[in-house]
Amino acid sequence: MMKAVRLQSYGDVDQFLVEEIPVPEPGPGEMLIRVEVSAVNPFDIILRRGLRQNVRPLSLPATLGTDAAGVVVRVGPGVARFRPGDRVIADFPHNGRGAHAEFGVVPETAATLLPDNVSFEEGATLPKAGLTGRQTVTALGVGAGATVLVSGALGVVGRAAVQYLKEIHAVPVAGVRPDRVDEARRVAGEALDITVAPTTPSFDYAISTAAPVMQHVIDHVRKDGTVVNIVPEVPASMSEHAASKQVRLVQVRHRTDAETLSAVAAAAASGALRIPVARVLSFAELGQAHRLVEEGAAGKVLIKPWDPSTFGIR
Numbered sequence: 017m018m019k020a021v022r023l024q025s026y027g028d029v030d031q032f033l034v035e036e037i038p039v040p041e042p043g044p045g046e047m048l049i050r051v052e053v054s055a056v057n058p059f060d061i062i063l064r065r066g067l068r069q070n071v072r073p074l075s076l077p078a079t080l081g082t083d084a085a086g087v088v089v090r091v092g093p094g095v096a097r098f099r100p101g102d103r104v105i106a107d108f109p110h111n112g113r114g115a116h117a118e119f120g121v122v123p124e125t126a127a128t129l130l131p132d133n134v135s136f137e138e139g140a141t142l143p144k145a146g147l148t149g150r151q152t153v154t155a156l157g158v159g160a161g162a163t164v165l166v167s168g169a170l171g172v173v174g175r176a177a178v179q180y181l182k183e184i185h186a187v188p189v190a191g192v193r194p195d196r197v198d199e200a201r202r203v204a205g206e207a208l209d210i211t212v213a214p215t216t217p218s219f220d221y222a223i224s225t226a227a228p229v230m231q232h233v234i235d236h237v238r239k240d241g242t243v244v245n246i247v248p249e250v251p252a253s254m255s256e257h258a259a260s261k262q263v264r265l266v267q268v269r270h271r272t273d274a275e276t277l278s279a280v281a282a283a284a285a286s287g288a289l290r291i292p293v294a295r296v297l298s299f300a301e302l303g304q305a306h307r308l309v310e311e312g313a314a315g316k317v318l319i320k321p322w323d324p325s326t327f328g329i330r
Contacts, residue, residue: 018039021080021302026074034300039119046091049127050089059110061310062248083141084143106143107122134285137296138293139284141291141316148246153223160185165222166189167226189208226247227254230254231254234265239263242266244268248269295318
């Protein structure tokens, strides 16, 4: 048996309950990992509230959590890239059998090795943010020398996008609130106050990571320019605003991709990518972790099992 935090019903954080459930078995192409650290993502809030139950229903009670770092315990038939004892990071599917548990099953194609010089805590910050950050840049189709406005560049996805832009020798410009411009310059190299409307738009490319500033991002982009957006629900008014400015608005949703995840892990190992950790909490504090994410925590909120000594298949 193992401990897992399970959502009993759609709703508020009072629906989380720590329970004892059977340890899952890996099937073909899957592996069982002992979860050392997991992370809470904004999409977990959407799932908890039931806002996607019509298109992505959960079989309740359900275990949430998609980012994890841990150790391979067993591999299923056909798994060739991993063996027991490997340190890994994994991008768990949104299937209600997630990472907020002592053990979890993931497809081999949703994981990569965690470099020895990257801690489990650092590793757990990487999957969703790292994948989404790179995928937004890829969707822009930019190369060396391109200048890209990145809103929320001090957020977890924004930092990953900035890192990847630097890796491909493009030029990121952080678009942040006025009180964070100096900090953003230290991360991106160039920064501007995103809340100040430009007299003349000066960017051909931009990345939008937060709904409240999406209009400001669009206003900074020239006619026939492109804004790649990761906000799940784009207000109709924003689509209309982009159309009125003749700016192309492209929606990107995170995709599981082991090859890209390996590149993210390599960036972390080299020191090029660092995603800050806001808090590290226990299983019993998952509700508090959700609250912190809802309030806009400055960094990843991580979850650890109650007590590492409880690890072990019982």
